[in-house]
Amino acid sequence: MTSKSSFLVSLKENSKRRLWVWVISILMFVLILPVLTAFGLGGVARGAEWIWEATDAATAKQLVHQKLAEMMLSMLGFSGPIVFFSTILAVVSGVQGFSYLYSRKKIDFYMGMPVKKSKRFLVIWINGILLYIVPYMAGLAVSLIIGAGNKALDGEVLYTAASAFLANLCLYLGVYHLAILALMMTGNIVITGFGFLVFCFYEFMVRYTLVGYKQEFFDYYTYYGTKETPGLSPFTMYGNLVNVFDYKNVIDVKYLFFLLLFSLVVGLISYGCYLKRPAEAAGKAMTFGITRPFIKVLITVPTALVAGLMVFDRVNMDFNDSKEGIGWVIFITALVVVLGSALIQVIYEFDIKGALHKKRDILISGALTAFIFIAFQYDIFGYDDYIPSPDKIESIAFIPENYEQGTGSMYFDSDGSYLTAEGYAEKYMYLQNTDTLCELIKLSMDGHNEAVKKNEDMEADKGHWSYSTLIYRLKGGRTVYRALWVNVDDERSGQLLDEIIGSDEFKKGYMIGNSDNLNRMLEKETYTITASYGNTIYMERMSLNELKELLEIYQRDLALANFSNVKNNVPTGVIELAVSEELPWSVYKGASGIARSTRGWELGINIYPFYEESIAYLKNHGYYMDTQLKMEDIASIQVVNDNSEAARKLAKEQELTGDVSAEGVFYSTASKVAGYDSARVYADYTKEEQLKEIAEGIYPQELVQSDWDWGKDLEKDYRAVIYFKADSPITKYYGASATYGFLEGQVPDFVREDTAYKE
């Protein structure tokens, strides 16, 4: 008789019990992965034959290698199929390994044996990891050998494959432990499945519910800063890891640590549950009786709240008045509380009669749901009133929505990665004038609350309310995000905004043309930069040196800008800037041979009349235009007046179903848009005097856009279509016509008269 009770023997014996999982893992990693890699490389090699013909041998060799390496990266790097399979295998392995705990028969067999619980756990746990690692590493090795044979291997492929292996292993561990925990807390496979899904999606559901309720009930909630993706999820952590790797080509130690820590904590909890798990739990819904009411309440409450939220939206849509539908919201929420609790109790007891048991849990769930609902409805915790005390604020970022964006600005970080305006401001805007900001916030919130209470039209004569995002950085390290509506027509608000928007910190954190990131980008030799200045119709290309000089001057001039003078002026022109970078790994067959994909950035920087130094530079270099049109280019101008007021009247008279919007755009369900069409009047001008007078008051529509400050705008009803002379240069590079608009109050009298609607 030989003693074989060593750990390795146990491991071997356990492997026999889970042979099919080993077989699946081996099939996937050792067979399918290398085969697909080989097929992929073969396909790439065949598809890249044109490269040898299109370029010299050395370049072709390098380009083909790049394509092959790209294929290797797609197979062995952070590939979706491997992640998917790793996830499935982790769940299967975790559940299969400990599935004996579902069966009394197996429990009697295993637990009757003189084997320590800890040893049995360790054997199964290690086996579950080995059946992932060993085939994965073997498959990786075979694939790399295939890659080497096809000259597709280089340092980057090895590094990425190793990084992906490490990250995938961490993800595997996280999911594996989550599956084991779900199993330890439940007594049969169906409930384990539910448990695993709850672990994966519970946080998401809670976050979704909270976001929904904040959006529904709080005026000053901003979606920016909200994280709907669960923080305590191996998938989110893995996603973060991959995102960082995509940008920086390194495994982010912080995210790797979080993922490992998560795995460790969940693993330890699973182990604790395993040690405490009673044998009699086999076949039951829940292993630990004490968890039953908590889990029931924790699932029922957010589910009921989500149901309430959905009904809330629905009722608003149908009745246009939330109070009319509040009965439905309460009814459906209560119904979900009762049904949810009953259903979970039925699952607990595997008996439909169990639905009526544990009424106390229904009451607790109902009370908690009602409390949360009331807390949001009446803002018990003062979310909407919250303004931090100025002495507790470290700095603030104030981000107007769609303000001074030129002809479309992109925000980007120092590495070129794209950002939103809020993301950029969060990183680069540190406003120190907190007293001024807090005064503006208080003033705006009071005024807005009053307006909401009176149900005033938010765009009426009392002022325009413009949306902004606030990011409070508190001294304790906390960051608070809020929305703010500012009355941009209010005098005191304007004074405060002058101070805020006029500050260097604001310009540094909001005006992308003033950004160091842009300056650095312009210094990169590998980037292709094109720049031009003009009014979006007349544009002149400028050299890179000129651009750099102009930007430097602009950045100085920007000190002159504040809320009021930007609001009260119209840009004389815009610097348009396009930067692009070729992506080295993206070789493809273009129309003219080898081409590469690019990523690019586009900016439009407004130049205002008060930027005197910039304008002087533009004048000196011949870019500046005194007028928005060159008279010598104009063949004729057609002015179109929509006469929206008259159109509205006509529509009413003709009892059309529909409405005319403030912008004069007619929406109708009627097939005949009689009022709108019949009120529009066209007038054509060719006389030089008339053309000159018209040309003085018109601007390209793209240059003058009504934005956050509700500053100078174009007349809503009037459009001027400029027809250029056929032989003019503008016809060649822009087109035969361009649409302009009249600046408010600058429609010549004769045009008004000619285009007025006459019955």
Add this chain to the structure above:
Amino acid sequence: MIEIRNVTKSYDKIKAVDDVSVSIKENTVFGLIGTNGAGKSTVLRMVAGVLEPEKGEIAIDGLPVFDNMEAKKKIYFIADEPYFFANSNATDMQRYLCSVYPEFAVEDFYNYLVNFGLDKKRKINTYSKGMKKQLALICGVCSGTKYLLCDETFDGLDPVMRQGIKSIFASEIERRGMTPVIASHNLRELEDICDHVGLLHKGGVLLSKDLEDMKCNIQKIQCVFKTIDDEAKAIKALDIMKNEKRGSLNVLTVRGNKAEILAVFATVNTIFFEALPLSLEEIFISETEVVGYDVKKLILG
């Protein structure tokens, strides 16, 4: 010795075992008898260290059993539905058990397989129910443990097999002092195997005694008294547990040893007298009726 002291165990607030105390001596075959739901399996699962008692203690040779490897090494537990690995054969089971029980008797194992006509290469899931029970018993016997816990393992075995197992038990008891503990709901199945019997009912122990003691202390007498006075005199002198009268024939179940009882009958006149052997069933009926239970309903259905 297995000592079960004031052990209680509940499932979902239903008491399966309530304050049970039993001692199981070494070198005996202990029979644990009770109806379905009496708590036999729960007691055995607790003794095997599978379940943890809520109250009370279970000690194997003085060692607490739950989560104690030293105590568990002394036990092999055969559940009412023995488990074998999926798609395994007897050899696979032997290999696994060898890794767990260092004293596993491999040679004996294969000898027993041959003796019982079990094919070592045949997949166990193709075995009949009885064959699986035989294999489980062989595994248990060969494990080399001191205590062998069998839950309903003999139910359904044919007499030949039972006899075979009985002889294996006898030789193992003699050779290495093995102590089988056999739970069953059927008295007749245990009668020829057990030395000591414990009766469980509704989670508690009704009685626990040596079979021989019980047999010696209860006698069954069939007699016809000459006169009514003789009958009255004898009944007065005897500790009668049960008296069935069929015409003039008295069938008496009497507590006491045989010599004392015969001495009493020597003092009265009888027309006919005969001392009959008692079955385990009859002993149980008598013992339990004394404490107010109808064992026919409890055990025999």
